Amino acid sequence: MTPPAPDTAPILIVDDMEENLVALEAVLSSLTSTVVRARSGEEALKAMLREEFAVVLIDVLMPGMNGFETAANIKGLDQTKDVPIILLTGASVDPNYAYRGYTVGAADFLIKPFDPWLLRTKVNVFLDLYRKNHQLASQADQLKRLLTGPTPMESPATPAEPHGPAHAPHAPEDAPAPAPAPPVGDEALSDIASRLVQIELLLRDARDIESAGLADRIAALEQSVERLMAGREA
Template identity: 65%
Template sequence: MSTSASEKSSILIVDDMEENLVALEAVLGSLDQLVVRAHSGEEALKAMLRQEFAVVLLDVLMPGMDGFETAANIKRLDQTKDVPIILLTGTDADTDYAYRGYAVGAADFLTKPFDPWLLRTKVNVFLELHRKNRQLAAQAEQLRRLLVGDGTSDETTEGAASDETQEGADAGADAPANGRESGERLAEIVNRLAQIELLLRDAEGETATGLADRISDMEHAVDTLRVRGDSA
């Protein structure tokens, strides 16, 4: 079953040789994701500032800004520093290429000609991590909205349209309803926290750790709501 456009992740492939880009696109085609080309390190950086990528496949030997320099620049920018990079190089590469690659922040290293199945497997690992992180971010945003509320309550609108006597009557009648709404909101928050915790158990990497810290802050906010509710 094909993936909808909104669910697809983007993969950036960077190589100065057109035939290599064509070969990479052919290998990655079965993953059914969006593949974006760049013919140089400079072009790659511009592309990464325009859109979000799940992973970058970066050739080491390029004229001008080579793969190592490009990777270093990617890791230097706040907007792109967490994007995983797989460096690609030929069989005649120096023995220290792998060390240099990991030193500049590359997540993996492959030597050409690479096995298509192996490349797809490595890329798919980062695609799955990217999907989990997007799910976590969406859950965190939903929790934030639940915690701060969104919009004017119906009680406020009704109160503005009634006289003082009716306001007093409504206040007494709405108190249990308000309590139920608060309880339902808190229950939904707790449920979403549980969902996020399940995602965190499966996710790996620095991005997941950062989201875990944000969720911990939300858990503290929920505990505060519980204490207020118990003391009311």
């Protein structure tokens, strides 16, 4: 499964009726440049294994694999279990449908006919979260590269004097040996690495927590690492 560029934030819409797909695409096209259609649950699963989606909208009443079964299968796969699902159904439905939707892992449940503004608002929440997660993951990767990058090269040895070691200066015999230079930035580097681990743990659960402010924390860490690396190179 190839992740797309975060600015595209693709949406998958699943319905067995063409007119419903056309209506959904018209409502959602203003939010993203990529809206992918699927005419069945099986087709939706195949699409999700090929491509990463920010959110999936699934009609409940479909022949073959219905919306509940499709959602359960999506949540049962490691590659797709974290993708949020919105289930859609008609007004004259079983009142327990909403409960069934949440038990199979759906994030939201809407009854047709729905307000286009309400649908766009709900979907846009997941699109924004998808973009933020990609931004956080990208910044975490940058920090990893800084933390695990090559160490600065040591200064080249002073070339020998052309007339041999007899002319090389030497310290008095009673002069104390110079103390080895302490490692530069080790404590700060350890602290940054520890905080990076904490952020990675937050990233794993970013869909279930308030992610605002994490990007700023990572950016501050990145600046600290850059200053540290600059000090080690000096």
